[in-house]
Amino acid sequence: MKILVVDDFSTMRRIIKNLLNDLGFMNIVEADDGNTALPVLKKGGIDFLVTDWNMPGMTGIELLKEVRADDKLNSLPVMMVTAEQKREQIVQAAEAGVNGYIVKPFTAVTLKEKMSKIFERVG
Amino acid sequence: MLEENNLISDDNIARSKDLLACLERGDENGARDVLDELTRIRETELYMEMGKLTRELHDSIMAFGKDDTLLNLAQEEIPDARSRLRHVIKMTDDAANRTLSAVEESLPICEDVTNKSSDLHEKWCRFIQRDMNVQEFRELSLLIDKFLEGNTDQVKELRSKLNEILMAQDFQDLTSQIIKRVIGLVEDVETNLVNLVKLAGGNITIDFVKTEDHSIEAVGPAVPGVDTNVVSGQDEVDELLSSLGF
Numbered sequence: 001m002k003i004l005v006v007d008d009f010s011t012m013r014r015i016i017k018n019l020l021n022d023l024g025f026m027n028i029v030e031a032d033d034g035n036t037a038l039p040v041l042k043k044g045g046i047d048f049l050v051t052d053w054n055m056p057g058m059t060g061i062e063l064l065k066e067v068r069a070d071d072k073l074n075s076l077p078v079m080m081v082t083a084e085q086k087r088e089q090i091v092q093a094a095e096a097g098v099n100g101y102i103v104k105p106f107t108a109v110t111l112k113e114k115m116s117k118i119f120e121r122v123g
Numbered sequence: 124m125l126e127e128n129n130l131i132s133d134d135n136i137a138r139s140k141d142l143l144a145c146l147e148r149g150d151e152n153g154a155r156d157v158l159d160e161l162t163r164i165r166e167t168e169l170y171m172e173m174g175k176l177t178r179e180l181h182d183s184i185m186a187f188g189k190d191d192t193l194l195n196l197a198q199e200e201i202p203d204a205r206s207r208l209r210h211v212i213k214m215t216d217d218a219a220n221r222t223l224s225a226v227e228e229s230l231p232i233c234e235d236v237t238n239k240s241s242d243l244h245e246k247w248c249r250f251i252q253r254d255m256n257v258q259e260f261r262e263l264s265l266l267i268d269k270f271l272e273g274n275t276d277q278v279k280e281l282r283s284k285l286n287e288i289l290m291a292q293d294f295q296d297l298t299s300q301i302i303k304r305v306i307g308l309v310e311d312v313e314t315n316l317v318n319l320v321k322l323a324g325g326n327i328t329i330d331f332v333k334t335e336d337h338s339i340e341a342v343g344p345a346v347p348g349v350d351t352n353v354v355s356g357q358d359e360v361d362e363l364l365s366s367l368g369f
Contacts, residue, residue, distance in 0.1 A: 054341035
């Protein structure tokens with residue numbers, strides 16, 4: 001399983017990467033915003049996308065919309081890990097087709113739970 | 124100021140010719156009349172120009188007073204920024220304490236493992252050198268057994284402390300987002316103050332910074348007591364999503 005972690009802060013990417021390693025996911029690639037993530041996704045081979053919302057360039061919600069609009073990527077599981085916690089934002093992400101939404105600061109347990117839940121659903 | 128083309132007019136040329144004619148024929152009163160007339164014209168235009176400038180200044184001051192950008196900055200944005208910066212202090216403080224606690228709890232574990240290892244090593248060397256009786260060897264075997272048994276738990280404990288340190292670093296992302304927002308506010312204040320200074324200095328050009336509506340844009344981490352209509356944590360996110368059929 002190859003996971004793409006998108007966040008503009010390298011510290012947060014390192015945290016998520018370490019937590020994913022801890023959960024047994026060793027094949028992790030990184031990008032620092034939607035603009036750099038999209039070509040990686042379009043190239044193929046990514047099985048799961050973890051993205052922040054608030055990033056310069058292309059934001060996470062824009063990236064999510066791009067993914068859902070792409071024929072090859074539209075079924076890719078997408079999980080948002082973000083500090084954005086306004087109700088309308090969560091609703092917006094849900095409407096755009098997010099599979100999981102985690103608010104920062106989060107725990108390793110939350111990440112594990114949400115990932116398992118997504119895998120259960122998408123099979 | 125009087126414009127060049129206003130000064131050079133047929134009327135003024137005629138007046139000047141009158142003045143010259145009066146002076147040549149020694150008509151002092153006539154010359155004074157013409158001079159008074161010219162002065163009056165000049166003063167009238169000066170007053171008009173000053174009046175225009177005063178009106179522009181007045182309009183600008185009124186416009187500045189009506190614009191609520193500065194008022195909004197002073198009454199809402201700056202206290203809001205103070206709360207956000209206090210929240211940054213709290214987050215960095217919490218992160219530092221979480222990290223320090225995890226380190227403080229880890230050090231005795233490391234020390235215990237080091238002490239036990241060096242004790243075992245010393246005894247093991249004696250065993251290799253055949254400098255150990257049977258009773259001592261039995262004790263050494265028990266010690267090794269106990270050490271190996273406890274070791275797994277201690278490494279597990281250390282791993283959890285390291286994980287705690289890892290997770291404590293999430294403050295960097297969150298505090299940076301808040302600080303970036305405050306920097307934006309400081310830039311707004313700067314622009315508005317520069318405009319105020321320009322206005323006071325007589326330069327009438329005012330380019331107000333528009334206050335944008337950020338309602339659906341990314342706003343960064345919610346600050347307790349400052350942000351409204353936000354979820355208070357993961358449980359509320361889950362609740363909201365499940366109400367949407369997730």
